[in-house]
Amino acid sequence: MGNRLAERAQECSCCSKEDYDKARVLLNDAARSGSYWYPIKGIFYFAAHPALWKPLRSKLAPYLTLYSGVLGSMFFFTYLPQLAVMAVVNGPLAVFTTALLILNESSTITMTISKNYILRDAILDTFDGTLVARNSTEIVSQGRELKPRGDSIDRLGKALKAPFKKFSLNKLVRYVIYLPLNFIPVIGTVVFVVLRGRSRGDAVHDRYFQLKGWSKSTRSQWLKDHQGPYTAFGTVATLLEMIPLASVFFSFSNTVGAALWAADIEAKEVEMFKSTAPELRETAKKAE
Known part of the structure; x- marks a missing residue:
């Protein structure tokens, strides 16, 4: 019996060390990549380029209408039940924390629906x-x-490849599963944001991969090899999109940030090809 317990304890210790090492590698990769800065860069780039505001402006009215309906329904139907649960955890502060939670839930529900229907084409145009x-x-x-003249949005013509994939039930289910983590003060919220950030990060370059013609x-494999950078980007993007009312703006600025990151990746690939192409040609000549 004692030997079994010792073996299990050793296995747990090995697993903990392995998990710690994986987390350290991911953090190091994220820090070196600087991917967490791209959502911030996206805010400034978006603000400095009025042409990129056109897709957002065209969809703002229907988005706000949807948001108002969702917010009103959430407060009417879910405020008191959630208040009862939050009161156990947060005491007198539950009145405020419940309101903030509902604002976040409403924003998430609205963005989930609108990104797949109302805002889908607008976000696509913003990325391109x-x-x-x-x-x-x-x-x-x-x-x-692409049209020969006009600003960055006016030049966009008919899409030749299908836009982003539509509604994902899995993401909504994951959100519902992760949501109770918010009832755990501080640590639960941090875990909730990181888990959502990882899921968010996996989707930020869907359009880029589509343009590259990459297979599933x-x-x-690319996402697995760069899990740290994408989780870092997704976490910062998630935090920004959790801000009530401003979430739609940050959804577009995050799209801009993702496109800036894609442009930098593409530029590095082109630069790498330019630097290696002469060497390859020289090798080919020698082989002849």
Whole structure:
């Protein structure tokens, strides 16, 4: 019996060390990549380029209408039940924490619906428009027609490749499963944000992968190899989109940030190809 307990304790110790090492590697990768800065860069770039505001402006009225309906329904139907639970955890502060929780829930529900229907094309145009603004027109042309004149949005023509995938039930189920973590003060909220950030990060470059023509297996391998940077980006993006009322703005600025990151990745690939191409040609000549 004693030997079994000792063996199990040793196994747990090994697992804990392995998990710690994995977490350390992910954190190091995230820190070196600087991916967590791209949502912040997206805010400033979006603010400095009025042409990129056009897709958001065109969808703002229907979004606000949907948000008002969801918010009113959530307060009417769920405030008192959630207040009863939060009162056990937060005491007198439950009145405020419940209101903040409902604001966050309403924002999430609204964004989940609107991103798949109301805002889908607008977000697509914002991503492609940002790439055009960064002179990454070659890759954009792989997925849509481009006009010769106009600003970064006016140049966008008909999409040649299907836009982002539609509603994902799995993501909504995950959100509902993770939601109770918020009832655990501080630590629970941190875990909730990181878990959502990881899921959010996996989707930020869906359009980029689509333009590159990558297969599902290639995307999965890329995300696995760069899990730390994508989780870092997703976590910062999630925190910004959790801000009530401003979430729609940050959803677009995060899209801009993701496109800026994609443009930098693409630029590095092109630069790498340019630097290695002469060497390859020289090797080929020698082989002849």
